[in-house]
Amino acid sequence: MAGSRMKLELSKVVQGRCRLGQLKEIGRMGQHSLDIPGCLLYSHLGTVPHLTQDTLHTLSSLPTVTQVTLSNIAEHQEVLDEFKGGFKTFAGLHDTVLYCSLHDSAAHRPTGHTTNKTVSVWGSGGRIELTVAKFMALQRMVQPDWYQAMADGETWQTGTSRKRVRKSVDRSLAHLDECLLVHQKSQELDGVSVFGVVEGGDILEERLRSARETAKRPVAGFCLDGFQTGAMDQALRSQLIAAVTEELPEDKPRLLQGVGRPDEVLACVEAGVDLFEGFFPFQATERGCALCFRFDVTPDPESAVADEGRHAAGETQPNGDLNCDDQTHMTRFEMDLKDKRHQDDFRPLVEGCGCYCCRNHQRAYVHHLLVTNELLAGVLLMMHNTSHYHSFFRAVREALANDKMDLLRRRVLGTLTE
C-alpha cells in the first residue's frame, strides 16, 4: 500500500452503504483522526479564506484535515523547491493533516486542455500544464500527508461523449499507475497516502470499470470525481455513487469532490460517501450570505413553538432555489445579509450558534459591513459559515448514530413541521 497506515474504523453501516466511523492514524506520524461522515477544511494556499490563524482558531472544533489544491500551489513550485521544508512549514500552518487535491472545486475550471499525458490547472498567472512527472515533483515539494493521484475528470459537461468518458477513465488509471511508481521511489513521500480517483462521467459501465480497476491498485482510499454540483442531478448521482461504492473495498474511505450543498451531502452519505470537501461555506460567504439551515433533530417543544411563530412571520420562506445547479447562486440554506430586512435586526446570524460572529455581533452589523463593502464582512461570515457547516456534519454523524437520518433530511430541507 502506498505508504499509508490510515485505518478506517466503522462503528455502523446502514443498508450496507451508509457509514459512520472514524478514519484513524492519518498524517505522517499517524497522530490524527477524522470522524466520518466528515468534511475537510477548505483553504486557499493553506489559508482558510479571509482568516488568519487567530480568527481561524475561534472555531472550537476544526476538521483535522486541511485541503490545499495544486491550482493554488503549482505556480509557486520554484519557491517550494528552494524552501525544501514542505508546504506546511512554508505556510506556517497549525498542527493539521495536509491533503493535496488537484483542482479547487470552488474555482472556475476551463476545459479543453487535457491531453493523454497532461492535465492543466489555473494559477493567478494563467494555465500551468502538468505531466505526471511534474505533478509528482510538486507532491515531493509540498510533502502533504495525503494526496489524490493525477486524474482526468473533464466529463461533467452535458453531452460529453462516451468516447471521451472512456478516455478519462483510461487516462486516470494510467496516471495513477505512474504516480504510484514515482511515489514508491520517493523518500519525501514515505508514509504519505495516495487516493485513487474514480471517474466515468454519467455512464454506469464506465463508473463500474473505473471503480473496479482503481480498487485493484494499492491506494489508501478513493476520490469520486466528475460528480460535482451541476454535472448531474442528485438522483443519478446517488445511483452512480451507490453502484461505485459497491465495487470499492469497505475498509477504505471514499472522498467525494465538488459536492457541498447540505441536501446533496445527505443523499451522498446515504449512497456511501465518507468525506466531502469543505468549500460550500466559502461560496456562501462570497455571496454575502450566512448559512442558516437547521439541523437539530432532538425533540424540543420550545423550538417547535418558535417554528410556528417563524412560519407565521413568513421567515421560513426558502431563500433560494433548491434545484439551482449553478454554484454561484444563493441556496435555500442561507440568508442574504445584504437584504434590507436585516438592517435593524439586532439578533445574531443564527440564534444559539456559538461562533465568534454570533457571540459578538448582530445581523445589523454584518449587513452594514456588506453594504459598505468592508473586509470584515468576509471574515465574520467565513467564521460563521465554517462553524455552521461543521456543526451540520456533527449533526449528520449524530443522526446516523441514532437512526434519525430521515428526520435530519426533513429538518435540513425545512419540511419538518413538528
Add this chain to the structure above:
Amino acid sequence: MSTVGGNMAAPITSEADGNIKENSMFLKKTLSAVPPLTLRIVAECPVTKARACDLTLPHSSVSTPVFMPVGTQGTLKGITADQLEGLGCQICLGNTYHLGMRPGPELIEKANGLHGFMNWRRNLLTDSGGFQMVSLVELSEVTEEGVKFKSPYDGKEILLSPEKSISIQNSLGSDIMMQLDDVVSSTVKGPRVEEAMHRSIRWLDRCIAANKHPDKQNLFAIIQGGLDAELRKACLDEMTKRDVPGFAIGGLSGGEEKDDFWRMVTLSTDHLPREKPRYLMGVGYALDLVVCVALGCDMFDCVFPTRTARFGSALVPWGSLQVKQKQYAKDFQPIDPDCQCPTCKRHSRAYLHALFKSDTAAMHHITIHNIAYQLTLMRSVRQSIVEGRFPEFILTFMKRMFPSPDQYPGWAVEALASVNVTLE
C-alpha cells in the same frame, strides 16, 4: 433640504426649553463625580517637549503618546475587535461622516452606540465629518450655518452644522468627539484661511452648547489658522479660553511643506495648556510621530498604516517593505525578525507574497503587522520618555530609519534641533 439623518438643525426653540436643558446639563456636571477625561503626566522629557501621560477615558485608560488606528466605517479593515484588543489598542477612530450616512445615527443609537454596534469595549474617538467635506464630497457651500453638500448616495442636499455633527456624535457615543471646524486645505492662502479660523471658534462654541453628554463624551477643540503663525496664535488664544477637555491641532497633514508643518505644530504646543492632551490630527508616518512627540504632541491618528497594508506595504523600523515585489518571493524570514506580532511570529515574507495571489487574508496579515508596528513604536517612545532617555531613542530611531545622516530630512533635523536634539 434635509439635514444629515433627516432632522433640521434646530435653532434655539424657546427660552423655557433652553433653560431646562441648561439646568439639567448643569446638574449632570455637578452630579458626576468622575470627569470623563483626566490626564496624569507621568514623565516629561527634560530635553524636548515630550510627555508621557496616562489618559483616563470612560471606557479604559490610554497610555500616551498614542497612535490611534482609524476604523472609518465602524470596523478596522478586516480586523476583528478581539484582534485589535489583542494588539494592545486602547483607542481607535470612527468616522462621523461615513457612519452618519450609513447606517445613520438612529440605528447606531439603537445598537447601544458605536461601541455596541462594533462591539468595541475600549475607547472611541469620532471626528466631526468636517474633513470629509473637503476631501471627499462635492462641496456645495460653506456658510455660517454649516456645510451644505450633496449626498453621494441619493444626491439629496444635506447640511452638516455644528449642532448636527455633535448630535450624530452624541448618538455614536464616542469617548472623544471633535468639534465641527471650517476645514480649509493647508495649501490655500489668503483671507479664506482667516475666515475659517474665526468661524471655527464660533462653531466650537456652538458644539459645546450642543453636547448632550458632557459627562460622558469629551469634546475637543481643533486649532486652525493654516500656516500663518499670527492666525494660529489668535486661534490658540481664543480657543484655550474655552474649558474643553482637550485640543487638537488641525489644518495640517495636508499637502503643505514639512518646513511649515513642524513650525505650526510647535507653535501650537507652545500655547496649549500643559495639563490637557494635544491631539495632532492626520499624522502617522513613523518619523512624523517621533518628531511631533518631541514637539509636545500626545495623540495621533492616520489611515496610512492600515491603508498601505492593503497594498502589501509592511512598515518596518528601516522604512517599508513591499511584500508583493518579486524580491520577496523566496525570502523566508518574517517581515521583521524582531517583531512580536502574530503575523511575524508565524509567516514569512515569501508566504505572504504568495498569499497575495490567492486570498484577501494576505491583507489582514499586513494590517495586523502595521498596527502592531505603530503601537509598538509609540510604546517604545513612551518607555524612553518615562526612563528619561527619549533623546537617545530619537538618535537610534533615526539611525535605523535612514541609511546615513546625510539622508535625514532637513525639516526633521531642524525641528528636533528646536527642541535641543542635535542629529549628527
